[in-house]
Amino acid sequence: MNQANHSRFPAWSPRALLRNRAFLTVAIVILVWVVAGFAKPGFGSYGHLRYLLELAAVIGLVAIGQTYVVIAGGIDLSVGAIVTVSAVGVPLVALSGDGSGTFAVLIILVAATSIGFLNGLGVAYLRIHPMIMTLAMATFLQGVLILIAGGTAISAQNPLLAWLGNARIIGIPAGVLLWAVVSGAALAVLHATPFGARLYALGANPLASALSGINVQATTMAVYAVSGLAAGLAGVLILGMNGQGYVGIGDPYLLASIAAVVLGGTSILGGSGSYAGTIPGAILLVTITALITVVNASAGWRSILFGSLILLLLLLSGRESQRR
Amino acid sequence: MSSMIRTGDDRLYWRVQGERNRGLMGLFAVVAAFLALYAYLFPGLLSVAGVSKFAQSWLPLALVAMAQAILMLTGGISLAIGATVSLGAVIAATTMSGYFGVAGGIVAVSASGLVIGALCGVIAIRLRLPAIIVTLAASFIIGGLALLILPRPGGAIPGWFSDLLAGNTPAALVLVFLVALLWKLYLATPLGLSLYAAGENPVGAYRAGVPVDAARIAAYAISGLLSTLAGLFIAAQTGSGDPVIGQAFTLNSIAAAVLGGVGFLGGRGTMRGAIAGSLLLSVMINVMFFLGFPPVAQYVAQGLIIIGAVALPQLTARFRRRP
Amino acid sequence: MTPQAIIKANGLSKSFFGNPVLQNVSIALEPGRIHALLGENGAGKSTLINLLSGALAPDGGEIEIDGRSHRRLTPSEARRAGIAVVQQELSLTSDLSIAENIGLGAYPRRFGLIDYKALARKAREVCDLVGLEENLSTPVGDLPLGRRQMVEIAKALFRKPRILVLDEPTSSLSAHEAQTLTRLLQRLRAEGTAILYISHRLNEVMRLCEHVTVLKDGKVTADRSLQGVDAAGLVRLMVGRDPGDLFPHWTPSPERQTIVEVTGFSSGLLRDIDLEIKRGEILGLGGLVGQGQEDLLLGLYGALPASARRAVFNNVAGLPSSVSRANALGLAYVPADRKREGLHLIHSIAWNMMLPDFGKARGLSRRDPAAERKLATELADRLSIKGDLTRQVQALSGGNQQKVALAKWMPADPPILLLNDPTRGVDVETKREIYVLLRRFAAQGKAIVLSSSDTPELVHLCDRVAVMREGGIAALLEREKISEEAIVAAAMGAEAAKVAA
Amino acid sequence: AAKCIKGDRKAPYTIGWANIYSVPTWMKQTEGTIAAEVEELKKKGLVDKLVITDAQGDANVQIQQIQSMIDADVDAIILIAGSSTAPARVVADACAKGIAVINFDSLVDTDEVTAKINTDSNEWGDTAAKWLIAELGGKGKILVLNGPAGISVSDDRRKGANAALAANPGIEILAETNTAYNVAPAQEAVTSLLFAHPEINGILSLGGALSAGAILAMDKQGRPMVPITGENARQFLELWKEKGLKSWATMQPNWLGAFATYTAVQALEGKDVPAFVKVPLPVIDNSNIDGYLARAKDFPADGYIFSPYDQKLFDELLAAK
Numbered sequence A: 001m002n003q004a005n006h007s008r009f010p011a012w013s014p015r016a017l018l019r020n021r022a023f024l025t026v027a028i029v030i031l032v033w034v035v036a037g038f039a040k041p042g043f044g045s046y047g048h049l050r051y052l053l054e055l056a057a058v059i060g061l062v063a064i065g066q067t068y069v070v071i072a073g074g075i076d077l078s079v080g081a082i083v084t085v086s087a088v089g090v091p092l093v094a095l096s097g098d099g100s101g102t103f104a105v106l107i108i109l110v111a112a113t114s115i116g117f118l119n120g121l122g123v124a125y126l127r128i129h130p131m132i133m134t135l136a137m138a139t140f141l142q143g144v145l146i147l148i149a150g151g152t153a154i155s156a157q158n159p160l161l162a163w164l165g166n167a168r169i170i171g172i173p174a175g176v177l178l179w180a181v182v183s184g185a186a187l188a189v190l191h192a193t194p195f196g197a198r199l200y201a202l203g204a205n206p207l208a209s210a211l212s213g214i215n216v217q218a219t220t221m222a223v224y225a226v227s228g229l230a231a232g233l234a235g236v237l238i239l240g241m242n243g244q245g246y247v248g249i250g251d252p253y254l255l256a257s258i259a260a261v262v263l264g265g266t267s268i269l270g271g272s273g274s275y276a277g278t279i280p281g282a283i284l285l286v287t288i289t290a291l292i293t294v295v296n297a298s299a300g301w302r303s304i305l306f307g308s309l310i311l312l313l314l315l316l317s318g319r320e321s322q323r324r
Numbered sequence B: 001m002s003s004m005i006r007t008g009d010d011r012l013y014w015r016v017q018g019e020r021n022r023g024l025m026g027l028f029a030v031v032a033a034f035l036a037l038y039a040y041l042f043p044g045l046l047s048v049a050g051v052s053k054f055a056q057s058w059l060p061l062a063l064v065a066m067a068q069a070i071l072m073l074t075g076g077i078s079l080a081i082g083a084t085v086s087l088g089a090v091i092a093a094t095t096m097s098g099y100f101g102v103a104g105g106i107v108a109v110s111a112s113g114l115v116i117g118a119l120c121g122v123i124a125i126r127l128r129l130p131a132i133i134v135t136l137a138a139s140f141i142i143g144g145l146a147l148l149i150l151p152r153p154g155g156a157i158p159g160w161f162s163d164l165l166a167g168n169t170p171a172a173l174v175l176v177f178l179v180a181l182l183w184k185l186y187l188a189t190p191l192g193l194s195l196y197a198a199g200e201n202p203v204g205a206y207r208a209g210v211p212v213d214a215a216r217i218a219a220y221a222i223s224g225l226l227s228t229l230a231g232l233f234i235a236a237q238t239g240s241g242d243p244v245i246g247q248a249f250t251l252n253s254i255a256a257a258v259l260g261g262v263g264f265l266g267g268r269g270t271m272r273g274a275i276a277g278s279l280l281l282s283v284m285i286n287v288m289f290f291l292g293f294p295p296v297a298q299y300v301a302q303g304l305i306i307i308g309a310v311a312l313p314q315l316t317a318r319f320r321r322r323p
Numbered sequence C: 001m002t003p004q005a006i007i008k009a010n011g012l013s014k015s016f017f018g019n020p021v022l023q024n025v026s027i028a029l030e031p032g033r034i035h036a037l038l039g040e041n042g043a044g045k046s047t048l049i050n051l052l053s054g055a056l057a058p059d060g061g062e063i064e065i066d067g068r069s070h071r072r073l074t075p076s077e078a079r080r081a082g083i084a085v086v087q088q089e090l091s092l093t094s095d096l097s098i099a100e101n102i103g104l105g106a107y108p109r110r111f112g113l114i115d116y117k118a119l120a121r122k123a124r125e126v127c128d129l130v131g132l133e134e135n136l137s138t139p140v141g142d143l144p145l146g147r148r149q150m151v152e153i154a155k156a157l158f159r160k161p162r163i164l165v166l167d168e169p170t171s172s173l174s175a176h177e178a179q180t181l182t183r184l185l186q187r188l189r190a191e192g193t194a195i196l197y198i199s200h201r202l203n204e205v206m207r208l209c210e211h212v213t214v215l216k217d218g219k220v221t222a223d224r225s226l227q228g229v230d231a232a233g234l235v236r237l238m239v240g241r242d243p244g245d246l247f248p249h250w251t252p253s254p255e256r257q258t259i260v261e262v263t264g265f266s267s268g269l270l271r272d273i274d275l276e277i278k279r280g281e282i283l284g285l286g287g288l289v290g291q292g293q294e295d296l297l298l299g300l301y302g303a304l305p306a307s308a309r310r311a312v313f314n315n316v317a318g319l320p321s322s323v324s325r326a327n328a329l330g331l332a333y334v335p336a337d338r339k340r341e342g343l344h345l346i347h348s349i350a351w352n353m354m355l356p357d358f359g360k361a362r363g364l365s366r367r368d369p370a371a372e373r374k375l376a377t378e379l380a381d382r383l384s385i386k387g388d389l390t391r392q393v394q395a396l397s398g399g400n401q402q403k404v405a406l407a408k409w410m411p412a413d414p415p416i417l418l419l420n421d422p423t424r425g426v427d428v429e430t431k432r433e434i435y436v437l438l439r440r441f442a443a444q445g446k447a448i449v450l451s452s453s454d455t456p457e458l459v460h461l462c463d464r465v466a467v468m469r470e471g472g473i474a475a476l477l478e479r480e481k482i483s484e485e486a487i488v489a490a491a492m493g494a495e496a497a498k499v500a501a
Numbered sequence D: 001a002a003k004c005i006k007g008d009r010k011a012p013y014t015i016g017w018a019n020i021y022s023v024p025t026w027m028k029q030t031e032g033t034i035a036a037e038v039e040e041l042k043k044k045g046l047v048d049k050l051v052i053t054d055a056q057g058d059a060n061v062q063i064q065q066i067q068s069m070i071d072a073d074v075d076a077i078i079l080i081a082g083s084s085t086a087p088a089r090v091v092a093d094a095c096a097k098g099i100a101v102i103n104f105d106s107l108v109d110t111d112e113v114t115a116k117i118n119t120d121s122n123e124w125g126d127t128a129a130k131w132l133i134a135e136l137g138g139k140g141k142i143l144v145l146n147g148p149a150g151i152s153v154s155d156d157r158r159k160g161a162n163a164a165l166a167a168n169p170g171i172e173i174l175a176e177t178n179t180a181y182n183v184a185p186a187q188e189a190v191t192s193l194l195f196a197h198p199e200i201n202g203i204l205s206l207g208g209a210l211s212a213g214a215i216l217a218m219d220k221q222g223r224p225m226v227p228i229t230g231e232n233a234r235q236f237l238e239l240w241k242e243k244g245l246k247s248w249a250t251m252q253p254n255w256l257g258a259f260a261t262y263t264a265v266q267a268l269e270g271k272d273v274p275a276f277v278k279v280p281l282p283v284i285d286n287s288n289i290d291g292y293l294a295r296a297k298d299f300p301a302d303g304y305i306f307s308p309y310d311q312k313l314f315d316e317l318l319a320a321k
């Protein structure tokens, strides 16, 4: 029996590791760090790498939701707007008697989750294509932002956020720690729960999933809600790190989150991939950005270099396996 | 066994065209309603000048919607559309008033679009890299090129050419029809029609003798061409070049295509749908203006209109559908 | 005098990721002969034809066409040599029309453009050959599975092949369509076409073919004339030992209590149907393809909007409103189109088997990998699915894919099984296993609804057969009345009436 | 009469504001000054309606919206251009129709407008560079932070600094960045640059949010503060005070919006207005920063503390040649 079981579930092999996108992406990150560290003194310093991780934490958090959504066969174009809404929103809901600021953060996270949930509702019940639904939601949120932002003096005097943005625990920035904890949870949910399995099912073949008794609607709504929550969390973190939110603060995270997901080996077509690849994907992205920043060249050349680097690294980290 | 030509067989092409309208009637109705509303709010629309001006603002979006749709039909997507539009505009504005003149400029713009598109296609398809991230990288490279050519807005388009394309003539409308016609012509070629098969079922298409890779790379090239031509038109319309003018077109082209029922996984959708989608996005802006919406309402309404335009036909078709 | 072979494969071998799938396989196709290629699921038949048509490159060996040998045959060379392959609905594009699909890759041109007039004419010719009456402009996506298969065949004929390869062409065809195909093949044979025919329906093979090549585990175990071979002999060739009866002995189940009852049931095509399903029975659904069999199954399963004046499922009143609800009521459904509706091709075999459980379990509970592996291994053993269970399902042969689609419901032990053509593409041995399984389920008191395009299956397996026609039940045959003739007659009733009218 | 004005339009006027993007705080504040001005003018019976469009950052949409304003026959269009070239033709069309076109902040390369109103971006860069060079004594290593590439405003500010920088070979530019005029991207970029360059003596920043981002980056790394230029962004001014910096800032006053509205009505009323109104750059330095910060609470936290204005100021500006 054991013998049979073995042939049916072959043991893990080193060769499989080399075909693993997440692993390859990690290897590339390390490679880039080493090369850049030698080429640009200061780049590879501990402090800088730690800072890159802090930046990656924000992208990484947003990309949790994006990874989930993409695996489930969708895409979320509203994450940037949700990040902004939550970063701008926390001060607005600051309540007296909420000394630690926890309550304000919780309210914002609930709001962000609800926005995601609405996305899911549109996708699941109105059967609106996720791109259209989330793009429309992003537009909608812009309108909301005009209403809520900038009108009054808003600045974040929130102790919890200040801690999140600045504290170091045994030398590790609180934001990175938060990312690590949430990532652990995200990975566990993705790979060790039936909910995670449902995402893979949905992304690979929604029809077969429905006929197998998976509640497609509920799963869809849940996954977009998770995406909203993750973006909300990222918004809160970025507010903590910056001390202040502003309209447009979330804009860079839309394409960054998608890029991190795809660089990490998750198929944009859905059904396969893992957040394990997105993590190094996010780190890779901030690393390249930092690298380009320190190159002294005209804006045009920097842009060209950035694009070429992404292409090159993509070539290394592996190709999309052919899909039938 | 007799093989009698059956009624309708002789008009196969037109019947096929008719079938392709199915599923789009809802969108067509929404677009028509908006056009009617626009004409009601602004009766001046129903004049040569009115139509001309509206068509001018719509044409670039229609072109990029087509550029995106053709890729989506093959199962690809491009995030480089915006940058390619900018590049087209910049090349037009720097070449046309130079030695080679307007004709040389058109050639340069077209050639750069074809080449850049084909390159993206070759990289994405031959190297089997995911299109979305290849084109994201390409958008930086292409955008960088545009900045190198024209670091800040400038350049010039000869006045007569601007007036020809974007004066008080319905040239833009004619161009829309012309491009649509060329598209129909392309779809009537074996390579063109292969798009659908190559998008939906590449393995099967390959086995059936469809040059799958060629069809896809050609789609990328055409997409690049349409994008730079949109840039050329914008340059003519504005009389100059701007290295970041196209940025918004990336997402808008996707929105228009998806709104028009073009599927994300390849092989599903029609160009007429994408064009209708772009028309809706374009006319919506004017309608909201004439309804006097303040910015907040513009954003909110825009979101709702887009959702509504997709949801309504979906909901009505609901009962005929499988889960 | 034996005619010269048009195409010959000599010593072909092929392996995937180091697993040999074909080893030293030789085969020769002659004009005017229908050549059967038989073998169990996964024996390598499809792979062999992929080599013959240039879709895959062999690792070793060569292919000889008209005496010219090719080491590496490309698809276009193969096509030019006159080889056409009927894949199983694999190469159709749903948004294109029937005519455009038929001509795909070989469009008649005029000034570089597709000549739609010529296309219509030629497409109509081949459609007539295969009995496709539909409008040529109909998008293929609108057609039911069986019709799509006919389009696929028409597409092969469109190229006027000298060598026609058919990979399980009849597996989704109704008896009527299969007959059309039989006549067609006989005609092509008479015209001198070389035909390679893959099927798991041995009676067809017996009726049609003159010569057989049998593959077992990637090796040729027989290459001989079919003369003097009977069905049992064929099976013996394939499995290498004496076959038992294909169908298990039918015994009535003791329990015949009604478990599902619907009156005035409508869904999809179906209008106002009354039906009772009993524990311990296999209720067959027969008839031409697309007469509402699938709508009935899907409607009962909560996957298609349905209504009924009265409905009782497992003592609960009302129709299930959703699939999860249906599952909770004890229903399970195995779809016909396994690739689109049944399986997650990019996921592993084991993962696919766990799917209903993933749908049912509490979302954030913990998965138990050890238990999952154990269960998957058990299921695989039970349905003799061999090898590594972490392989993607798409790397399985068609028959084995079907087994996976069936296997995933077994752990739930549902009392009501809705099966839509469950033995499509399944080899005889496995078929037999499935039949035994179904009868055993019935004996255990489960209710089984079996929609099948394979009439013998209905005859030998079912307690009752409902023959469907135009969205209604044309006849409900009790055990003693069930025969191929009765089923076909009931199914054709409408056709006959139409012709008469 | 002023350019574009034909004299056939009578009060009360309909004013169209063709905004490029109304979501950023600077724009919201500007819209505030415009709305306030319109209220004033309504009281005088000069204006009856303000129509606002938002092109969502897309210069093409802005052209379309200006066209709609022409179609709707508004009396005046005030414009912040999304591109320095793109709206030129449609603006000329408006001008030809007798619509008063007042272009402020981001200007269009055309003369077919009633008036352009702006501070001088070249001068901005030039003064900033000179201040920094003087502060560094003509010698030192600096970073240059600039707004997005390909935009005239950022390009002009940067070009303005060129002459002064070239004249002082002792100043070494370690690196230049282009980011959106926002805190977070600037902070990111500067952080990386700080790691790459252990010695930095000054920062030439050509935008307020950029300066704030730079200070936050230095602060977080515990790097000593260096002289830095900036703009009237509230966050920057507060950081300046908090960290006790040596700084210099100027501004693009939000009341340019109100001023443009006022100018439009003046032109429609038949007054002659100059084709280009150069608004002097207000300077904030250690001498007057407290005055600005005293009013801080009246402005959004992520907004800009602009200098006070009144109609007298407007009249003076219009009168100056």
Ligand SMILES: Nc1ncnc2c1ncn2[C@@H]1O[C@H](COP(=O)(O)OP(=O)(O)OP(=O)(O)O)[C@@H](O)[C@H]1O
Pocket: C016, C017, C021, C039, C040, C041, C042, C043, C044, C045, C046, C047, C048, C395, C396, C397, C398, C399, C400, C425, C427
């Ligand atoms: N591309 C591939 N990658 C990996 N394994 C493959 C591939 N193609 C085929 N196989 C394996 O090769 C074997 C032969 O497959 P093939 O499809 O030829 O079988 P078959 O004889 O057609 O079976 P069936 O009767 O079920 O259709 C199977 O075990 C299958 O899993």
Ligand SMILES: [Mg+2]
Pocket: C045, C046, C047, C167, C397, C398
């Ligand atoms: Mg096979």
Ligand SMILES: [Mg+2]
Pocket: C046, C168, C397, C398, C399, C425
């Ligand atoms: Mg098979």
